[in-house]
Amino acid sequence: xxxxxxxxxxxxxNDSKIVLLVADGLGGLPATFDQxxxxxxxxxxxxxxxxxxxxxxxxxxxxxRGVCGLSTPVAPxxxxxxxxxxxxxxxxxxxxxxxxxxxxxxxxIDFAVGANDVAIRGNFCSIDxxxxxxxxxxxxxxxxxxxxxxxxxxxxxxxxxxxFIEPVREHRLVIVFRGEGLGDQVDDTDPxxxxxxxxxxVATDAASARTAEVATEFLRQARAILATESPxxxxxxxxxxxxxxxxxxxxxxxxxxxxxxVYPMYRGLARLVGMRIADAGKSLTDQVAALGxxxxxxxxxFIHFKYTDSTGEDGNFAAKVARIEELDAAVPGIVALQxxxxxxxxxxxxxxxxxxxxxxxxxxxxxxxxCRPDSVTSFGESECSRGGLGQFAAKHLLPLALAHAGRLxxxxx
Amino acid sequence: xxxxxxxxxxxxxNDSKIVLLVADGLGGLPATFDQxxxxxxxxxxxxxxxxxxxxxxxxxxxxxRGVCGLSTPVAPxxxxxxxxxxxxxxxxxxxxxxxxxxxxxxxxIDFAVGANDVAIRGNFCSIDxxxxxxxxxxxxxxxxxxxxxxxxxxxxxxxxxxxFIEPVREHRLVIVFRGEGLGDQVDDTDPxxxxxxxxxxVATDAASARTAEVATEFLRQARAILATESPxxxxxxxxxxxxxxxxxxxxxxxxxxxxxxVYPMYRGLARLVGMRIADAGKSLTDQVAALGxxxxxxxxxFIHFKYTDSTGEDGNFAAKVARIEELDAAVPGIVALQxxxxxxxxxxxxxxxxxxxxxxxxxxxxxxxxCRPDSVTSFGESECSRGGLGQFAAKHLLPLALAHAGRLxxxxx
Numbered sequence: 001x002x003x004x005x006x007x008x009x010x011x012x013x014n015d016s017k018i019v020l021l022v023a024d025g026l027g028g029l030p031a032t033f034d035q036x037x038x039x040x041x042x043x044x045x046x047x048x049x050x051x052x053x054x055x056x057x058x059x060x061x062x063x064x065r066g067v068c069g070l071s072t073p074v075a076p077x078x079x080x081x082x083x084x085x086x087x088x089x090x091x092x093x094x095x096x097x098x099x100x101x102x103x104x105x106x107x108x109i110d111f112a113v114g115a116n117d118v119a120i121r122g123n124f125c126s127i128d129x130x131x132x133x134x135x136x137x138x139x140x141x142x143x144x145x146x147x148x149x150x151x152x153x154x155x156x157x158x159x160x161x162x163x164f165i166e167p168v169r170e171h172r173l174v175i176v177f178r179g180e181g182l183g184d185q186v187d188d189t190d191p192x193x194x195x196x197x198x199x200x201x202v203a204t205d206a207a208s209a210r211t212a213e214v215a216t217e218f219l220r221q222a223r224a225i226l227a228t229e230s231p232x233x234x235x236x237x238x239x240x241x242x243x244x245x246x247x248x249x250x251x252x253x254x255x256x257x258x259x260x261x262v263y264p265m266y267r268g269l270a271r272l273v274g275m276r277i278a279d280a281g282k283s284l285t286d287q288v289a290a291l292g293x294x295x296x297x298x299x300x301x302f303i304h305f306k307y308t309d310s311t312g313e314d315g316n317f318a319a320k321v322a323r324i325e326e327l328d329a330a331v332p333g334i335v336a337l338q339x340x341x342x343x344x345x346x347x348x349x350x351x352x353x354x355x356x357x358x359x360x361x362x363x364x365x366x367x368x369x370x371c372r373p374d375s376v377t378s379f380g381e382s383e384c385s386r387g388g389l390g391q392f393a394a395k396h397l398l399p400l401a402l403a404h405a406g407r408l409x410x411x412x413x
Numbered sequence: 414x415x416x417x418x419x420x421x422x423x424x425x426x427n428d429s430k431i432v433l434l435v436a437d438g439l440g441g442l443p444a445t446f447d448q449x450x451x452x453x454x455x456x457x458x459x460x461x462x463x464x465x466x467x468x469x470x471x472x473x474x475x476x477x478r479g480v481c482g483l484s485t486p487v488a489p490x491x492x493x494x495x496x497x498x499x500x501x502x503x504x505x506x507x508x509x510x511x512x513x514x515x516x517x518x519x520x521x522i523d524f525a526v527g528a529n530d531v532a533i534r535g536n537f538c539s540i541d542x543x544x545x546x547x548x549x550x551x552x553x554x555x556x557x558x559x560x561x562x563x564x565x566x567x568x569x570x571x572x573x574x575x576x577f578i579e580p581v582r583e584h585r586l587v588i589v590f591r592g593e594g595l596g597d598q599v600d601d602t603d604p605x606x607x608x609x610x611x612x613x614x615v616a617t618d619a620a621s622a623r624t625a626e627v628a629t630e631f632l633r634q635a636r637a638i639l640a641t642e643s644p645x646x647x648x649x650x651x652x653x654x655x656x657x658x659x660x661x662x663x664x665x666x667x668x669x670x671x672x673x674x675v676y677p678m679y680r681g682l683a684r685l686v687g688m689r690i691a692d693a694g695k696s697l698t699d700q701v702a703a704l705g706x707x708x709x710x711x712x713x714x715f716i717h718f719k720y721t722d723s724t725g726e727d728g729n730f731a732a733k734v735a736r737i738e739e740l741d742a743a744v745p746g747i748v749a750l751q752x753x754x755x756x757x758x759x760x761x762x763x764x765x766x767x768x769x770x771x772x773x774x775x776x777x778x779x780x781x782x783x784c785r786p787d788s789v790t791s792f793g794e795s796e797c798s799r800g801g802l803g804q805f806a807a808k809h810l811l812p813l814a815l816a817h818a819g820r821l822x823x824x825x826x
Contacts, residue, residue: 075812078821359816
């Protein structure tokens with residue numbers, strides 16, 4: 001019996017409310033940094049992480065009241081992207097559900113990928129009169145040009161198929177083919193080199209033959225449409241992907257889940273698992289206000305905070321500390337709503353020392369009336385490593401939340 | 414997706430060097446012991462283990478710099494042999510890859526078992542004129558006799574098959590059948606009793622029918638050859654085994670792995686996962702010197718230290734402590750080479766109190782520039798149980814090492 005079979009069987013209903021507050025890239029590492037810019041200058045063994053350096057009275061109070069631990073997003077040593085990181089937190093095994101590149105790109109522009117869709121990342125590029133690539137990014141055309149060219153490409157017509165063309169940024173766009181019988185096992189047309197022609201889209205399984213045909217016809221028309229453009233006179237296709245066949249949270253966990261996310265990518269990931277997307281505004285303050293408005297309209301609320309990740313990726317230790325303090329300041333507004341279960345975690349670590357996502361496990365706390373107390377009184381990596389939740393796979397967090405919410409019955413008599 | 418699919422997909426190359434220092438049977442238990450002989454006299458609840466009793470300034474310094482934890486070789490409660498213990502450390506699930514007895518015995522005498530080989534443990538034994546066993550070990554004949562008898566047995570000829578006969582020690586030998594179409598599901602011919610005849614080799618699946626035929630013919634000829642010998646006038650076969658179908662570390666982890674082991678068994682286990690076997694000399698000092706010589710010729714180095722296990726098996730607490738101190742003294746020579754990742758662990762515990770391998774998790778440390786600090790400042794079981802790595806399955810250690818070495822890309826976008 002897998003965990004989803006179990007939770008389908010054991011789920012029960014009550015009036016409880018669960019809040020999952022995700023600080024993207026929350027976990028960190030100690031580092032020395034420039035006092036003026038905040039930028040990391042080197043590792044700092046024995047020092048404090050960003051979270052440990054931040055002044056977080058509200059998170060510390062939650063840690064003291066609740067139970068803490070470290071969450072492993074995918075597996076020890078595995079650094080997750082945003083997709084696998086969030087799937088784990090939403091209670092889905094990130095090694096089982098694979099979110100392809102094209103789908104992730106579509107999610108990132110709020111495009112609702114359907115079951116019959118093949119989503120593709122597109123690149124505008126430059127080719128010479130012989131058809132050889134001269135610039136794989138068409139000189140990174142401005143986003144406005146991308147928007148205009150996408151509008152032109154929408155004149156592509158392919159029989160018995162819907163084609164969606166959406167600009168992303170600079171030379172990047174998303175193409176979606178919607179129709180029956182489209183597999184996603186098609187090779188990229190980007191040869192990852194200049195001075196050679198773009199590749200033909202080749203299907204690597206029988207179920208994707210029609211997709212390759214459609215892509216070939218799309219590229220034929222696109223090339224004609226773009227022929228007189230400069231520098232973006234061709235398009236390349238990468239990361240053909242269908243959305244994974246993923247049962248919604250309502251079915252698997254019995255939850256009416258609501259997403260409060262500022263960035264499209266995280267709304268998209270939430271939509272993948274069947275969350276309702278609420279208007280969350282533009283800031284954490286807006287998101288907490290939206291939480292209040294939505295409170296009676298759901299029983300599970302996902303709040304996403306981006307900037308702990310982006311400051312980590314910038315390598316800015318001090319800025320990440322400041323963003324964590326901003327997160328902390330939002331906590332009272334959430335607590336005031338008296339959720340039955342409040343979780344604070346992250347989808348992965350983003351140590352400013354590394355300027356990237358990392359595999360390090362993520363500080364996590366759960367507060368409810370049924371928490372067994374541990375000795376943790378401040379929210380940080382080192383304290384969490386000695387917390388009552390121990391080290392656990394992220395995918396186990398949601399069943400734990402349900403249990404604390406009284407939403408899971410007994411297994412066996 | 415399993416972990417090896419993942420690491421095949423995510424592996425990336427750089428100039429980093431990883432050292433895995435394995436102290437065989439490292440973990441222990443507190444015990445009282447005879448001050449003169451060092452031999453354990455009883456348990457010592459609340460006392461210190463061998464590792465905690467040893468003076469280990471170098472290991473303690475590594476523990477303080479790095480991150481510690483406890484490694485579970487196979488699963489909680491499961492005591493591993495050397496095979497499963499090492500497979501776990503090499504990043505292979507020991508419950509998936511089964512190393513049969515015959516193969517392990519062959520590895521132990523440096524016999525390179527090939528893909529078409531069935532390796533078998535042989536015992537010289539004594540039978541009476543009716544063919545009934547009178548001594549299952551033929552009076553533990555001296556090793557020289559074993560060598561001489563093996564030479565005689567090499568006259569066995571079986572059509573379209575190579576037969577290898579190698580002495581091990583006393584009454585023990587290894588027989589290897591090399592040829593196409595040989596399965597390894599054949600029952601032992603040792604009835605584990607005296608006063609009864611040896612058993613016929615019986616195949617328990619169709620693919621092993623030919624192996625049983627070959628073994629029957631081998632035993633017929635061997636009985637004739639040994640007929641005039643005394644006391645070793647017959648041979649029994651046990652542990653028929655082919656080597657597991659195991660992808661090399663280069664393929665699975667992208668590593669050029671080099672083994673520096675004094676004992677043949679550990680060289681054999683390293684060979685199984687595709688390590689290159691370097692000349693390691695006869696002592697830990699030789700091994701560290703060899704590490705220096707091999708430094709530019711690989712990027713993963715396995716150093717095996719036997720005596721923490723053998724002293725544990727002898728029940729000699731004080732001797733194990735002394736061997737741990739010998740291990741500690743070798744650490745600076747390794748650190749001087751500045752590996753990017755240094756791991757110290759063991760393949761299992763061998764508490765001198767138990768005089769045997771045990772299931773207890775094994776103290777483990779990782780040192781690199783991307784370690785998240787924990788509170789551990791001395792290398793011992795109790796401190797490691799509160800370390801930042803927590804308790805983890807040994808098979809996860811290698812992905813962690815790769816992550817710390819910057820050799821694993823991101824999973825998903």
